[in-house]
Amino acid sequence: METVECLRVRRRGDFAEVTYKPGSTAATHSADGVISKPETNVVLASAGQAPLADQLLQAVGMQLLVRVEKHRVAYRHPDFPDVTVNIDALAGVGSFVETEVLSTDAVAAAGLVERVEKELDIANCPMVELPYRDLAMRSTVT
Known part of the structure; x- marks a missing residue:
């Protein structure tokens, strides 16, 4: 929880994978709130x-913290295959827009995210910096 590290089993229909995202550091967060971390999927x-x-x-000692139930609709433009705009509805939490750019260049990716979000007129919407895991955990606390 403290490092925002994530190890999970992801399920989508007939598909399943184990996913790992390393802990967050100063290097994974840009000044404008963009998070850029590698993801390992099996x-x-x-x-x-x-x-x-x-x-x-x-x-191996892992504990289930929370189950995130998410319905995602993904949009891609044929001219920008490395950009995905996702509309996520989290059960019991709400709906969110995520702009994702697959790139090894974090600076270029952040610039492309900014450009896409300006074109979609969502650049000034409030940014949620917590992972879905944390949002789902907060919504289950009574």
Whole structure:
């Protein structure tokens, strides 16, 4: 929680994978709030293996913090294949827009995010800097 590190089993329909995002550091956050971290994904042979992945994580001492139930609609422009604009609806939390750029150049990626968000007229919307995990955890606290 303190480092915003994430190890999870992701499920989408007939697809499942184990995903890891390293902890956050000053280097992963730009001055304008853009977060840029590498993500390591291991695709499971079938969605039926997701419960086994859960069991493996528990066996090595991991604890389930929260289950994030998300419905995502993704948009891509054919001229910008490395840019995705996602509309995410989180159960019990709300809806969010995420602009994602796949790039090894964090500065160029941040500039492209800014350009896309200006063109979509969402650049001045409030930015949520917490991960969905934290937002979902807060919504389950009574």
